[in-house]
Amino acid sequence: MVFLEILENIRKETSKILDSQKYDPVSFSVESAKPGFGDITCNVSFLLSKQLKKSPQEISKEISHLYDFDNIPQIKNVESHPSGYLNFNIDYTQFSKLVINSSLKENYGSLDIGHNEKIVVEHTSVNPNKALHVGHIRNVILGDIISKILRKGNFDVKILNYVDDSGLQVADIIIGFTELGFSQEPSENQKFDHYCGDTVYVKTTEKYETDKKLEEKRHEILKQIEDNSSNVSKMAQTITRKVLNEQLKTVWNLGVFYDCLNFESQIIHSKLWEKIFEKLKSENQIKYEEAGDNAGCWVIPAEGEDDKILVRSNGVATYIAKDIPYAAWKLGLVEDPFSYKIHSTQKNDQTLYETTLDEIPDHDGNKLNLSGNKVITVIDNRQIRLQKIVSGLMAKFKEEGAYTHLGYESVTLSADTVKSLGLSVDGESAQMSGRKGLYVNADTVLETLTKRVYDESKSRNENLSESELQNIANIVAVGTIRYEMIKPDLDKIITFDLKNSLRLEGDTCSYIQYSYARASRILEKTETKPNFDSGFELLSSEYEKNLIKKIAMFDVQVNDSVNNFSPKVIAKYSYELAVTFSSFYEHVKVLKSETPELLNARLCLVVSFQKTLKSSLGLLGIDAPERM
RNA sequence: GGACGCGUAGCUCAGCUGGAUAGAGCAUUAGCCUUCUAAGCUAACGGUCGAAGGUUCGAAUCCUUCCGCGUUCACCA
Numbered sequence: 001m002v003f004l005e006i007l008e009n010i011r012k013e014t015s016k017i018l019d020s021q022k023y024d025p026v027s028f029s030v031e032s033a034k035p036g037f038g039d040i041t042c043n044v045s046f047l048l049s050k051q052l053k054k055s056p057q058e059i060s061k062e063i064s065h066l067y068d069f070d071n072i073p074q075i076k077n078v079e080s081h082p083s084g085y086l087n088f089n090i091d092y093t094q095f096s097k098l099v100i101n102s103s104l105k106e107n108y109g110s111l112d113i114g115h116n117e118k119i120v121v122e123h124t125s126v127n128p129n130k131a132l133h134v135g136h137i138r139n140v141i142l143g144d145i146i147s148k149i150l151r152k153g154n155f156d157v158k159i160l161n162y163v164d165d166s167g168l169q170v171a172d173i174i175i176g177f178t179e180l181g182f183s184q185e186p187s188e189n190q191k192f193d194h195y196c197g198d199t200v201y202v203k204t205t206e207k208y209e210t211d212k213k214l215e216e217k218r219h220e221i222l223k224q225i226e227d228n229s230s231n232v233s234k235m236a237q238t239i240t241r242k243v244l245n246e247q248l249k250t251v252w253n254l255g256v257f258y259d260c261l262n263f264e265s266q267i268i269h270s271k272l273w274e275k276i277f278e279k280l281k282s283e284n285q286i287k288y289e290e291a292g293d294n295a296g297c298w299v300i301p302a303e304g305e306d307d308k309i310l311v312r313s314n315g316v317a318t319y320i321a322k323d324i325p326y327a328a329w330k331l332g333l334v335e336d337p338f339s340y341k342i343h344s345t346q347k348n349d350q351t352l353y354e355t356t357l358d359e360i361p362d363h364d365g366n367k368l369n370l371s372g373n374k375v376i377t378v379i380d381n382r383q384i385r386l387q388k389i390v391s392g393l394m395a396k397f398k399e400e401g402a403y404t405h406l407g408y409e410s411v412t413l414s415a416d417t418v419k420s421l422g423l424s425v426d427g428e429s430a431q432m433s434g435r436k437g438l439y440v441n442a443d444t445v446l447e448t449l450t451k452r453v454y455d456e457s458k459s460r461n462e463n464l465s466e467s468e469l470q471n472i473a474n475i476v477a478v479g480t481i482r483y484e485m486i487k488p489d490l491d492k493i494i495t496f497d498l499k500n501s502l503r504l505e506g507d508t509c510s511y512i513q514y515s516y517a518r519a520s521r522i523l524e525k526t527e528t529k530p531n532f533d534s535g536f537e538l539l540s541s542e543y544e545k546n547l548i549k550k551i552a553m554f555d556v557q558v559n560d561s562v563n564n565f566s567p568k569v570i571a572k573y574s575y576e577l578a579v580t581f582s583s584f585y586e587h588v589k590v591l592k593s594e595t596p597e598l599l600n601a602r603l604c605l606v607v608s609f610q611k612t613l614k615s616s617l618g619l620l621g622i623d624a625p626e627r628m
Numbered sequence: 629g630g631a632c633g634c635g636u637a638g639c640u641c642a643g644c645u646g647g648a649u650a651g652a653g654c655a656u657u658a659g660c661c662u663u664c665u666a667a668g669c670u671a672a673c674g675g676u677c678g679a680a681g682g683u684u685c686g687a688a689u690c691c692u693u694c695c696g697c698g699u700u701c702a703c704c705a
Contacts, residue, residue, distance in 0.1 A: 029647095036649080043647065049685070056685080083648045084685095168705050222705085297703060305631065305701080312703040319705045382699060384632065409633075410699080431699095456667075476667090488641065491633060493698075500640085504667050506653040507641090514667050522664045564645090572642070575652085586660095586669040606664095628667075 001111070002102050003552045004559060007031065007040065009072045010088060014044055017066045024051055032553060038079060038087030039549065045084045056084025074098060092545055096536035099552040103608040104532065109554040109615055113562050114155030120330045120372035121147045124251065124258075125162040125379070127169045128240040130197025132250050133439035134496045135380075135411040135432050141485040141621070142408060143378040144256040145567040148619050153562030158370050159258045162326065165240040166265045169201070169434075171221040174236055176200035178221075179214060180207065184239070193246035194441060196239070197434060205435040226268060237265075245344075250442050252347035254478055255621045260370055261343055261354040264322060269357060270337040272325035273317060279334075280324075285396060286310055300389055308389055320386055327390050332371030333397050340368040374402055376565070381407040381491070406565055408490040413440065414497035429495045440498065449477035452502045453510070457628055464627070472628045476510050479622035483509035486620060487571045507575055509622060512613070515578035515585070516624040519610045522590050523603065524626075530603040538601045543584040547605060550580040551612045558619075567620070574616045581609050 011030045018025060028044035045059035052059060060080040069075045076091035102108055123143020126136050147157045164170075173196050176182045180203065186195030208215040224232035244261075251257075267273070280286045281298075289297050289307075296313030300320075310324075311317050328334050343354040353368060375394075379387060387405035394403035412429040419425070423438055432439040454473035457464070464472075484501060488494055504510040523530075539548065553573070561569040590606060593599035614624045 034648080034651095041648090046647070046685080081648075085648065164705090166705095171705095219704090294703075309703055314703075316703085318703070322705090381633075385700065388632095460665075460667080492641075493634080495640090500654095503654080506667095508653085508667080510667055511653095514665085518665065518668085525664060568642090572652095579652090582668060583670095585664080589664065591664045627665085 001555055002099055003032070004111075004555045006072065006074050007556070010040060010042065010075065013067060013069075013072065014042060014063075014086075017063055018044070018048075020066070023048060026051070032556065033087060037081065037085065039090040040075075040088040042086040042088070043084075044086065049084075057082060060084050060086050090545075090549070092540070092548065093535070093537040095552070096539055096545075096548050099548050100536055100604055100608045101532060103551055103554075103612050108612065109152065109558045111153050111555060111558055111562065113153035113559070114150065116154055116156050117374065118156045118158065118372040119150055119374040119376065120158045120160060120370065121150070121376045121378065122160040122162055122330065123147075123378035124247075124256075125164065126247060127164050127167060128243040128247065129169045129173045130201055130243070130434055131191065131193035132247055132442040133432060133434075134413075134442060134445055135439070137254070137442050137445075137481065138408060138411050138485045138494065139378055139380065140251055140254065140256050141482050142406070142490075142567065144254075145482070145486055145570075145620055146376065146378070146406065146565060148621060149558070149561050149567055149570065152558055152619055155374075156372075158260070158372060160260050160262055160330070160370065161258045162262045162264065163240070163244055164264045165236065165244075166222070166225050166268060168218055168222055170236055170240055171218045171225060172204050173200045173239065174221050174225070174232060175214065175217060176204035177235070177239070178232075179217065180204060191246050191249075191443065193243045193250075194443070196243050198437065198441075201434060202437040226265070228265065228269060233265075248344070248346075248352075250446075253446060254442075254481065255348075257346045257348055257350050258352055260340065260368065261352065262326070263355060266338065266355055266357050267322060267326055267329075270325075272329060272334060272337060273321055275334050276325045276328050277311070277317075277321075279328075279397075280310075280393075283396070285393060300393070302389055302392075305385075320389065323386065323390050324393060327375065327377070327394055327403055328397070330371060330375045330377075331373075331394060331398055331402060332369075333394075336369075336371070373398075374404070376404045376406050378406045378408075380410055382410065383407070404565070406490075409493045411494045411496050413438065414495050414500070417496060417498045420498060429493075440496065445481060445498075445501065446477055448498070449480055449502060450474060453477050453480075453504070456504060461627065468627070472625050475623040475625050476504075476513060476628060479509040479513060479617070479620075480504075482620055482622055483512070483571060486567050489568060490566075510628070512574050512578040512617065513622070513625055514628060515581045516610060516613050516617075517626060517628045518585055519581065519606050519613075520626045522606050523610075526591060526599070526603060528596070528599055528603060530607050531600055532604050534597070534600060534604075536601050536604065538595075538598045539605060541588060543587045544602070544605060547580050547584045547609060550577050551608055554612055554616060557616075561619075570616060570619045574613065574620065574622075577609070577613055577616060581613070 007030045026047040028047050030042045033041035045056040048059050049056045064078050064080040067078050074091055074095040076089045079087045081087050121143055124140050126132055147159050150157050182200045186192055224230045225236045227233055286298050286300050289295050297309045298311035299307040299309050302308055309318055338355040339360050340353045341356050341360055343352045346352050384407055391403040391405055412431055414429050415425045418430050450473045453476040454469055457469055457472045557569050557573040590602045593602055617624050
């Protein structure tokens with residue numbers, strides 16, 4: 001802890017003063033100030049104003065004389081601003097050394113917020129009948145980044161991917177294969193998930209328009225899929241797993257990995273639903289309707305809204321009856337019916353497990369305990385109603401907030417991008433649709449971007465080898481996708497535009513990565529090995545102090561990000577850190593420093609910046625290139 | 629129609645757990661490469677924070693109403 005600790009110390013000192021003056025306690029804030037108002041600011045005098053019947057200005061003037069900074073050597077003084085604020089100024093001779101040395105540590109910015117509590121994050125959960133498109137990518141990246149951030153806050157994070165292998169969407173492609181005669185082998189070297197989504201799924205649902213009998217067949221097929229002794233079910237298993245494997249390749253390319261895969265078909269066969277249904281009944285969380293529209297149904301009473309039917313009058317459970325047992329399982333509310341076996345080794349060498357109902361011999365994997373005290377489910381906001389019901393129910397079995405739905409707005413396509421797909425639109429943008437073939441595949445975006453970055457990099461660096469160029473292209477392309485997906489607020493719709501997404505200037509990932517590469521070049525070109533065992537009072541220009549302060553702010557941002565489940569905070573911080581460095585870079589010529597001491601101090605600062613930016617980008621799953 | 633969300637510069641957005649002068653990027657304009665990589669830097673231009681009320685010493689931020697846009701509201705999954 002660096003900055004957070006200083007803020008905390010000022011808070012304590014301020015409280016002490018209020019105490020000694022016998023003032024009633026007020027909940028004041030101590031936070032980083034905006035430029036021109038000192039370094040740290042406190043609003044306590046505004047809050048005391050009423051109590052003391054004095055103007056904030058008077059109060060801040062009085063209080064400002066009472067501070068004792070013996071215990072906070074990083075603070076030089078405090079000023080009472082005419083507006084009423086208390087503005088604290090940093091003593092950089094102390095501060096710089098603390099910040100630069102702290103930033104060298106491996107765990108710089110790590111905070112113990114979670115106390116190693118286990119938390120389950122579920123994300124991705126894409127139907128295994130098609131390839132991932134840009135909309136899914138928002139979910140995948142969001143889930144991945146929130147997991148990394150929670151780990152930084154000392155949570156023990158387990159990551160799950162729920163595979164809905166028994167829905168109607170799966171029935172649709174099965175119909176394509178069995179009724180419409182689509183080959184189970186894609187043509188040429190097309191990826192199987194692309195083939196199923198782009199061709200089989202789109203063509204089959206298109207056919208429903210003219211062939212109503214075919215559409216009726218879906219439910220028949222669905223029933224067979226759910227009966228795991230049927231041939232259709234076996235075929236569905238084969239196909240969905242093949243699609244899933246391709247989907248996994250896509251996310252691995254984006255640097256996303258999981259601990260375990262959960263299959264919906266297994267949830268259904270596990271009898272988890274029956275158990276949780278009894279639990280719901282015995283605890284009076286649901287009620288049986290004797291009369292009215294819902295006569296004969298079990299319903300969940302929802303406040304302010306219509307009751308949600310859980311079990312139909314014919315005794316068959318509705319869709320939500322799959323979500324509830326899964327949620328309960330994730331929270332460890334029911335006995336775990338699953339064993340665990342190895343699904344595959346992921347691209348990062350991490351083992352990926354999958355649930356199974358088969359009896360399997362003992363090994364490390366089948367003892368996995370994947371339930372958590374807290375659960376975060378990443379699903380887009382169109383499911384908010386359903387998720388509210390689930391989290392409401394879970395709150396009754398566990399404490400409030402145990403089950404969190406991390407929602408986000410959808411990704412739409414810009415009119416230009418829709419046109420480039422050969423389709424037409426009415427407005428400025430259009431919702432993606434798998435059935436209509438109205439989407440841009442994730443693989444396509446990554447390929448296009450990689451090519452774009454490769455060309456850019458090649459034109460700038462004639463002497464780089466092919467593999468270096470490929471590496472840069474990959475790092476920047478993945479980073480760009482990640483950054484663009486995480487930068488906007490969760491409740492803002494992202495309108496994806498193929499052309500616009502290729503931007504590499506301004507507030508983009510490549511700008512941030514570029515600042516890192518520039519720092520690398522400084523360190524590469526000097527003979528001096530930075531010696532950190534020295535004072536840093538020579539770093540006295542505004543550019544240097546701004547950079548030090550920005551580096552120091554890392555823990556504040558991590559804190560904010562963890563506590564609010566807000567990944568964009570880290571994205572914004574990474575950008576600001578890069579901006580601050582770029583300005584420093586332009587104005588302070590490190591390698592032309594006047595004295596060896598100054599050179600050393602500046603080199604240390606550059607190293608400190610690099611380490612911090614690397615950790616910050618690391619939380620976003622973005623690599624920092626040495627050259628680009 | 630009900631519920632939820634969004635509305636800030638020409639465009640895309642930050643700021644929203646109330647505070648000082650509402651910030652970035654893009655676009656436009658003007659400067660800066662005999663260079664620690666110009667994927668950059670320094671400026672200029674650009675705002676009735678959708679509208680009206682309210683709470684407050686103080687509102688882009690909280691509350692109410694209205695307007696515009698979006699999502700959602702099956703004994704489908």
